[in-house]
Amino acid sequence: MNAVQRTAPLSVLLGAIVSGRGAIISAAAIAFSGIGKGERLWLALGVGVAAVVIGAGIAFVKWRRLTYTVGEADIRVESGVLSRTARSVPYERIQDVSLEAKLLPRLFGLVAVKFETGAGGADDLALQYLTAAQGEALRRLVRERRDEEQAAPTSADPAAPGAADDAEDSKVLYALTPGRLVTFGLFEFSLAIFAVLGGMLQYVDNVTAIDVWNVDLWRRWLGEQGSTVAHLGPYVQVAAALAGLAVLVIIGVATGVVRTVVRDWGFALTHSPRGFRRQRGLLTRSDVVMPAHRVQGLVIGTGLLRYRFGWHGLSFVSLAQDAESESHVVAPFAKMDEIGPIAAAAGFRLPDAATPWHRASERHRTVTTARDAAPFVALTIAAAIFAPFGLFLVPLGLAVIAVGANLYAWEFRRHAIDAAQVYASHGFLSPTQEIATRLKLHSVEIAQGPVARWGGYATVHLGLAGGHFAMHGVPINEARALRAAVLTTISATDYSRLDAPLGKGESQALSAAQPGFSANLRAT
Amino acid sequence: MDHAPALTSASPPPEDEGALTKLHPNYAHALRVRTTVTAIPVLIAALVVELVLRKEALLPPGVIAGPVLLIAVLLILRIPARRYGARGYQMGADRLRVVRGLLFRSDTVVPFGRVQHIDVQQGPLERFFGIATLTLHTAGNHNASVALPGLGEELAREMRETIRSHIRRETM
Numbered sequence: 001m002n003a004v005q006r007t008a009p010l011s012v013l014l015g016a017i018v019s020g021r022g023a024i025i026s027a028a029a030i031a032f033s034g035i036g037k038g039e040r041l042w043l044a045l046g047v048g049v050a051a052v053v054i055g056a057g058i059a060f061v062k063w064r065r066l067t068y069t070v071g072e073a074d075i076r077v078e079s080g081v082l083s084r085t086a087r088s089v090p091y092e093r094i095q096d097v098s099l100e101a102k103l104l105p106r107l108f109g110l111v112a113v114k115f116e117t118g119a120g121g122a123d124d125l126a127l128q129y130l131t132a133a134q135g136e137a138l139r140r141l142v143r144e145r146r147d148e149e150q151a152a153p154t155s156a157d158p159a160a161p162g163a164a165d166d167a168e169d170s171k172v173l174y175a176l177t178p179g180r181l182v183t184f185g186l187f188e189f190s191l192a193i194f195a196v197l198g199g200m201l202q203y204v205d206n207v208t209a210i211d212v213w214n215v216d217l218w219r220r221w222l223g224e225q226g227s228t229v230a231h232l233g234p235y236v237q238v239a240a241a242l243a244g245l246a247v248l249v250i251i252g253v254a255t256g257v258v259r260t261v262v263r264d265w266g267f268a269l270t271h272s273p274r275g276f277r278r279q280r281g282l283l284t285r286s287d288v289v290m291p292a293h294r295v296q297g298l299v300i301g302t303g304l305l306r307y308r309f310g311w312h313g314l315s316f317v318s319l320a321q322d323a324e325s326e327s328h329v330v331a332p333f334a335k336m337d338e339i340g341p342i343a344a345a346a347g348f349r350l351p352d353a354a355t356p357w358h359r360a361s362e363r364h365r366t367v368t369t370a371r372d373a374a375p376f377v378a379l380t381i382a383a384a385i386f387a388p389f390g391l392f393l394v395p396l397g398l399a400v401i402a403v404g405a406n407l408y409a410w411e412f413r414r415h416a417i418d419a420a421q422v423y424a425s426h427g428f429l430s431p432t433q434e435i436a437t438r439l440k441l442h443s444v445e446i447a448q449g450p451v452a453r454w455g456g457y458a459t460v461h462l463g464l465a466g467g468h469f470a471m472h473g474v475p476i477n478e479a480r481a482l483r484a485a486v487l488t489t490i491s492a493t494d495y496s497r498l499d500a501p502l503g504k505g506e507s508q509a510l511s512a513a514q515p516g517f518s519a520n521l522r523a524t
Numbered sequence: 525m526d527h528a529p530a531l532t533s534a535s536p537p538p539e540d541e542g543a544l545t546k547l548h549p550n551y552a553h554a555l556r557v558r559t560t561v562t563a564i565p566v567l568i569a570a571l572v573v574e575l576v577l578r579k580e581a582l583l584p585p586g587v588i589a590g591p592v593l594l595i596a597v598l599l600i601l602r603i604p605a606r607r608y609g610a611r612g613y614q615m616g617a618d619r620l621r622v623v624r625g626l627l628f629r630s631d632t633v634v635p636f637g638r639v640q641h642i643d644v645q646q647g648p649l650e651r652f653f654g655i656a657t658l659t660l661h662t663a664g665n666h667n668a669s670v671a672l673p674g675l676g677e678e679l680a681r682e683m684r685e686t687i688r689s690h691i692r693r694e695t696m
Contacts, residue, residue, distance in 0.1 A: 445631065447629070448630075468665055
């Protein structure tokens with residue numbers, strides 16, 4: 001399979017459609033404007049057709065000039081119309097292969113294949129578009145080649161038997177039912193629709209004669225409405241304000257539900273000996289595969305409200321990433337007892353009663369509280385002196401809230417280290433937990449500002465590939481001991497041995513010789 | 525909240541807390557030159573303001589440029605020496621520790637086993653003073669590169685070789 005190949009010919013058609021779609025707006029603008037009088041409809045049509053033809057031409061040339069070769073050791077892509085680029089990615093450096101089908105390509109049965117190497121974003125290799133079957137075959141091939149390479153030196157690939165057909169071996173770890181999805185959406189309150197409306201207003205402004213940025217227009221309109229409201233009396237005004245707020249909340253929640261359903265429809269996480277596979281999306285369907293041994297850490301996030309109902313979200317930290325976030329979301333909305341098995345499958349252990357949590361330093365709490373409340377206190381003093389009586393209560397209330405929130409946040413600010421993993425937890429009104437393997441850390445930094453030095457605490461930054469890991473407000477002696485402990489583990493194993501694939505029932509910590517591993521994981 | 529036995533009970537190995545090695549003395553000179561170069565535009569700006577105001581005859585002469593000059597001289601005399609004093613490193617058997625920062629102190633340890641690649645850089649100023657910057661790159665997002673400036677040129681190369689040989693040995 002060393003032949004030079006091209007992407008699917010249908011990509012040309014897709015390029016033409018996309019280009020035509022881009023021209024619709026300008027064509028419409030011409031059709032509704034005064035240009036060219038009677039013939040303006042023809043002019044608009046001409047612009048549209050020209051866009052489609054030019055788009056098709058460019059897409060065709062690009063398609064002709066882009067070839068890829070699936071070689072013995074790497075994938076090569078040669079592209080470029082005038083200046084040619086040849087890029088080669090060795091199999092062993094490919095973190096994962098994701099298939100993404102946006103709505104339009106999906107209608108034609110096409111997918112975009114992305115090879116994630118950790119280079120990030122635009123630097124990653126992508127082939128748009130292949131047919132769905134081609135994409136699937138290519139992904140399988142990459143995985144096989146990669147595992148062969150890794151198996152060669154060690155000659156004992158634990159995943160080898162029966163792994164060629166992983167469809168049979170895989171089991172669904174987590175899936176979002178439509179009911180759960182809607183519940184999830186209720187917590188994803190979003191006012192993004194107003195940004196969209198703002199954009200549309202701008203567009204209306206460009207196309208029509210209504211000048212939406214004209215303040216007088218709005219003032220006049222508000223004045224008309226306002227005088228009506230003023231006649232109604234205070235109770236009705238309050239009721240109207242509350243109704244307005246309620247409408248805002250309803251719109252926000254509805255937007256959240258719609259966005260969530262579109263993004264996470266049919267969310268399924270499956271696990272096989274080769275790793276994890278995540279599929280999601282209603283319009284844009286994406287299909288991502290991640291080998292378990294590439295997972296560097298876990299992030300368990302939650303939200304202000306959903307935390308009160310026991311809902312959490314799990315993400316994998318790795319060199320590959322989702323479009324909008326640093327990590328791969330693998331369980332966006334789950335109870336803790338559902339997250340446990342997923343973490344275990346990735347070789348991690350969730351903190352439990354035996355985890356030796358340590359609190360952040362109390363001085364750290366005092367300092368952050370004072371720091372956050374100080375501006376409000378200053379405002380309160382200023383308001384008490386200069387503003388009309390009573391107004392100072394507003395910043396005073398905010399100051400009290402700041403103090404309360406900080407005292408509460410201290411409840412979540414904890415860190416722990418055990419034989420195999422490090423844990424950190426932080427957050428204002430709900431906790432975010434980070435878990436990483438001691439072995440897969442790359443550096444340890446103890447950072448102290450002037451206040452922290454006075455307070456005898458420090459921030460411990462741990463170098464994590466593909467993510468950040470920090471413990472805040474750690475008493476300095478603890479921080480030093482922690483660093484010493486982590487460094488002993490790190491120094492025992494060289495970087496080149498980190499990426500060995502996990503065996504069955506093996507944990508992240510065991511993928512190299514690691515003394516002092518507790519037996520808890522075997523029980524899971 | 526169940527408090528586990530304090531982590532402090534385990535006494536850290538001396539390797540992480542031992543005495544730091546000072547940087548090359550020329551590093552302090554290089555810092556001083558750099559501070560001076562940064563101060564020059566500020567001084568010029570102060571002089572310009574001074575000249576403009578002198579035409580207006582609002583303030584007694586030297587009321588702006590004087591203090592600026594004084595502060596600059598103090599900074600040039602004092603800060604480089606203190607920064608030099610705050611910096612240091614410690615070369616362990618399998619790790620490098622870099623300490624820096626006057627106000628915001630940072631104390632970083634990079635194990636050789638996690639080094640991706642190593643740079644030795646010299647700017648024109650550093651070449652003049654015969655010093656170099658050793659930079660270790662790791663795969664972590666935080667501390668993706670840890671720089672240790674102000675090493676003697678020879679020493680920087682030596683350290684690079686030491687770290688490199690260490691990586692190679694462990695890989696094989």
